[in-house]
Amino acid sequence: MKVKFALFFIWNILFSVCSLDHIPRLTLNQGDGNRLLYSQIQKHTVFFHPEGSDELFVGGTDFVYRFNVDDGLLVENFSLPTTGEQNCEENPCENVITVIQQFQDSLFVCGTNGNKPQCWKLYPQVANQSSEIIESYEGTGISPHVYTQNSISLTIEGDLYAAVPLNSDGTSLQFRRKAGLRPNVWMYDRWMTEPTFISASWVKRDKDPEQEKIYMFFREKNSDSSPEADPWISRVAQVCKVDEGGSKRFFQNMWTSFLKARLVCGIPKESLYFNRLQDIFVQHADDWRDSRVYALFTSSWNSTAVCIYSMADIDSVFENSSFKGFSEEIPKPRPGTCVPNSRALPMATIRVIKDHPEMSDWIHPIHRQAPFYISSNNYTKITVDRVTVANESTHNVLFLATDHGMIHKILEDDFKPFIISETHLTNLSAPVQSMKLDSTKRKLFVGFPEQIAQLDLQRCQDYNRSCEDCILARDPYCAWSQSGCTPVSQGGIQNLAGGKTDVCHKNNDGKKRKKRETPSSSVDPPEAAYSVPLGVPFYLSCLIHSHHASYRWEHNDHTSQCQQTESDCLHLITAMSEDNYGRYRCVSREQDYTMIVKAYELNPIQAPENQKNAVTQVAAQRLVMTVLVPALIAVFYH
Known part of the structure; x- marks a missing residue:
């Protein structure tokens, strides 16, 4: 009984914070174009694509592909089968590529190599010669032994960082500086409990590079094992880029700047929290303090939330919070402070790092009262684009991938979400393996087991029926102009804040033109006429374009909901009766815009009794099979 009440209570809260804006306004299909097909199904893929480049490197099983994203052609195929002696008794003897990073003077590629991780350097092609692969060195600590094991990696100024298990059984998982110009550094074993690393990000400080930090986002096992507690706690941790470990006497080759803090995402007044971090996107700004962290969380009751954090707030907790479990005077320099020579840090500072690395204060999102977005969809990946619109202001657009392979495009409007569209990229219900945003090219690359799909972020043709249609879409990439709904250009018409269409009826001086009479459809649809015998069943239909609009049927002086x-x-x-004949209009209403979607005229017809019966039977079968059954199924599953 308590469980049922709790679930009822939770769902009431969720529905109270959700609204029509939490439903995708449009449902779109990508079509068969803009796809790069694999020769065989892939169980794991990894992308590498520099911003604005025409090259996309894709690592799969025993290969690395290089695609030209502008023409969709495969440029090179690098074969990387297993090499040397492997231990493939429990797992297939294959080389699943798990790391592709730009590292020093080459592209660095690492894979499982039949349970014996190996790395290669891929040197780019020169003139008309093909690229060259040279076997580099053993890859333990950079690539996992099995592709299903948790792992992340990144490169920073000639150094390679990774979090992967050192052992084939998945143990000894920690974040390390593994190769490069600076000394290798690793973690103290007691700092984390069964972690799952999600992402790592380097936040640059152009005016103070010595204070630059690397942030790790992860979840770890909760020490609280009570039934009410979630088994996972989400965290962010920091280390200094200049950290080279402690002295030879104490903490040599171990991080001396490691600190961690709890990420909070939920509704505090209801004690309702999303504790399982799933994905991270860091949106960097010119001033590092303005950088944002977009975090995707799930919960134990199968809901998803997006919380947004300020990098200034994260850094403030690390710089000002007390240390959990530590009640003595905080030593100087303060533990976690970036110093030019970490090997000279006093033992008192390092002991706090060693024994009390957790902050007492929690890190709250910039919208403290509730998550930015809550949904019953099971999202798996997130990325965010910053878009400059017609009036030169900037807006953020989120792209969330569902577990069925659909992409939700969401406008961040003054901390409120507006779901612009749901795009189906493939006919198959398949999980998204990889996702990479190219803001310069306005493309989103999405990896599936059987293909790579390219989503054009400027799909303005989807709202090109009228100025009102373009405005209602509230898509920052698109504006109405003399050429129709097109990618944003100076002088284009937009109204992202509210989506009101009255901007379509204003002159260049801002004054309103004469209002159209309602309905305000720019062009009324042609009227379809049917002759229908008396007594037969019949139905009318019109296509739902926007899920944010309300629809009704108008017949003579009567109105009915669809x-x-x-x-x-x-x-x-x-x-059919005499009263059913006449004109019908399917009318939609969204914001301040009313439109006639479809128009019909039904006329009587006199038919012989035997023909009437035959028509009645055929019409009844048509009604049942093509309308009622699908409608009932749709309602049931909805």
Whole structure:
């Protein structure tokens, strides 16, 4: 009984914070274009794509592909089968590529190599010669032994950092500086409990590079084993880029600047929290304090939330919070401070790092009262683009991948979400393995087991029916101009804040033109005429374009709500009578815009009794099989 009440309570809270804006306004299909197909199904892939480049490197099983993203062609195929002696008794003897990073003078590629990780250097092609692969060195600590093991990696100024298990059984998982110009550094074993690393990010400080830090985002096992406690706690940790470990006497080759803090995402007044961090996107700004962290969380009741954090707030907790479990005077320099020579740090400072690395204060999102976005969708990946719009202001757009391979495009409007669209990239319900945003090219590369899909972020043709259609979309990439709904250009018409369409009826001086009469559809649709015998069942339908609009049927002086499926608004007539003849209009209303979607005229027809019966049977079968059954199924599953 308590469990049922708790679930009821939770869902009431979730529905109270959700609204129509939490439903995708449009449902779109990518189509068959802009796809790069693999020769065989891939169980794991990894992308490497420099911003603005025409090259996309894709690592799979025993290969690295190099694609030209502008023409969609495969440029090179590098074969990387297992080499040397392997231990493939429990796992297939294959080389699954898990790391592709730009490292020093080459592209660094690492893979499982039949349970014996190996790395290679890929030197770019020169003139007309092909690229060259040279076997480099043993890759333990850079690539996992098995692709399903947790791992992350990044390169910073000639150094390579990674978090992977050192052992084939998945143990000894920690974040290390593994190769490069600075000394190798690793973690103290007691700092984390069964962690799952999500991401790591280097936050640059152009005016103070000696204070630059690397932030790790992860979740770890909760020490609180009570039934009410979530088994996981989400965290962010820091280390200094200049950290080279302690002295030979104490903490040699171990991080001397490691600190961690709890990430909070939830509704505090209801004690409702999302504790399982799933994905991270760090949006860097010119001033590092303005950088944002977009975090994707899930919960034990199968809901997803997005919380947004300020990098200034994260750094403030590390610089000002007390240390959990430490009550003595804080030594100087303060533990976690970046210093030019970490090997000269006093033992008192390092002991606090060793025994009390957790901050007492929690890190709260910039919208403290509730997550930016809560959904019943199971999202798996997140990325965020910053878009300059027609009036030169900037807006953020989130792209969230569902576990069924769909992409939700969400406008961040003054800390409120507006779901612009849901795009189906493939006919198959497949998980997204990799996702990479190219803001310069306005493309999103999405990796599936069977293909790579390119999503054009400027799909303005989807809202090109009228100025009102373009405005209602509230898509920062698109604006209305003399050429229709096109990618944003100076002088284009937009209204992202509210989506009101009255901006379409203003002159260049800002004054309103004469209002159109309602309905305000720019062009009324042609009227479809049907002759229908008396007594037969019949139905009318019109296509639902926007899921944010309300639809109704108008017939003579009567108005009725439609019977709505996922894609159609229906009007069902069980048996035609004299009162059912006449004109019908399917009318949609969204914001301040009313539009006639479809128009019909039903006329009587006199038919012989035997023909009437035959028509009645055929019409009834048509109604049941093509309308009622699909409608009931849609309603049931919805």
